[in-house]
Amino acid sequence: MFMKNNIALHWFKKDLRLADNPSLNYLSKNYEKIIGVYIYDDINSIPKIGSASRVWLNEALKYLDKQLNGNLIVLRGNPKEQLSKIIEWFDINEISWNRCYEPWMIKRDKDLKSFFNSNLKVSSFNGSLLWEPWEILKNDGTPYKVFTPFYKRGCLEAKEPRQPEYLEINFFNHNFKNTDVSDLNLLTKKKWEKKIIRNWNVGENYSTEIMNNFYKDGLNDYADGRNFPIKKNVSRLSPYIHWGQVSPNTLWYELKKNQNYKNNNLEVFRSELGWREFAYHLLYHFPYLKTKNLKSNFDKFQWLDDEKNLRKWTIGMTGIPMVDAGMRELWQTGYMHNRSRMIVGSFLVKNLLINWQKGEEWFWDCLFDADAASNSASWQWIAGTGTDSSPYFRIFNPVTQGQRFDPTGEYIKKYVPELKEMPIKFLFNPWECPENIFENINIKLGKDYPFPIVDLKESRERALFTYAKLRKDNNS
């Protein structure tokens, strides 16, 4: 017999939504009212939350608080103490949350569960993955390391993901001391914070709107159009997915309703959701994903410790327009198109020979969708240090990539405006532009836009050579 007219506590983590929220749904079936609590835990977190993420979180919590009619309790500190405080104040006997899979969160929440278990009922749910990482395993019981068999054999042949469930949630109109999102001091009052969030509407309802628009328009040419940074054929849902403002289950089943597409666009997008699952699968089974090469033979790789070039890469001043456009898109919008992520990643790791972990850290700080699983897995992929990853000799040529995927130069000109007047023939490779053309358009290389920090051809050969040396070193 459940106790109606009673209240229970839902702990919001990376599930900042009301729709299809398994923990909220569970509690609302058994309780009249729910108390929603968010705790900003800067004590246990490894690593600390990134700068862009703080900005997104700030907006997301403000929005969520509105959805709860101002009843969201926002706290800071160690969840053990903070939750205990609330539990005592409201005399709560049941608490629940949706699971997170970062190693430090698994550890923290496991401890919490056993800590609270003696006094109250504690439940946790899967609110952010289509399949639990421990459910998808090879026949021999070990985790997959390669995407295709993981997805096709593992996921698609496993049981169907949970159907989304949309319930009305009633929150308790409480008299606990008034807490405010601004108490968390997530913002530093710096100018860029206002600028970077300008192009985003951070809220659960916006994510639904974006999904619907994308499924209606962008998806139609997804398989091809997704390669072009300037086109509107990518969903841009990643930050919302990361923060749980939309559930993957909603995306999965809403996508299934679009049966009218004859091409494979639908399946390609669906497999991208599969890639997200794969990243979490890797993080769960290889918790050192962020700190260690999955291929340990790379531990001997001779990365260059080049702070100067790293700095130029981060600020988009490498002198390679396609690379700089990507880096500046990241800096200005908190997002970078997938094609650009590969180009700038390949450039950092292969042309500059800088350890992928430096790139991972920068992305972690700058991306609104910064995600421990996807970010680390993707950097290991581009660096060739993951088990299932880009072969080392696959080195992106940022000139060719620009010509192919930004043929009009619109993307470069948007983020590298100093090259606006460059004729398209030299937009991707201004260092090859004759002097008289520069004079006509009044641009001076080295002054208005930098010379390339490395020679693409030489640095490519250096990368291949360094890799060959690694093989030799590992064999001797």
Place this chain on the structure above:
DNA sequence: CCTGGAGTTGTCCTA
């Protein structure tokens, strides 16, 4: 235990 096929996203050179 063995075997064979396969592995997100590319580039460059040559014929």
Place this chain on the structure above:
DNA sequence: TTAGGACAACTCCAG
């Protein structure tokens, strides 16, 4: 202009 092969070798996975 274009198509095909080289670029490496290794590990993963399934039968």
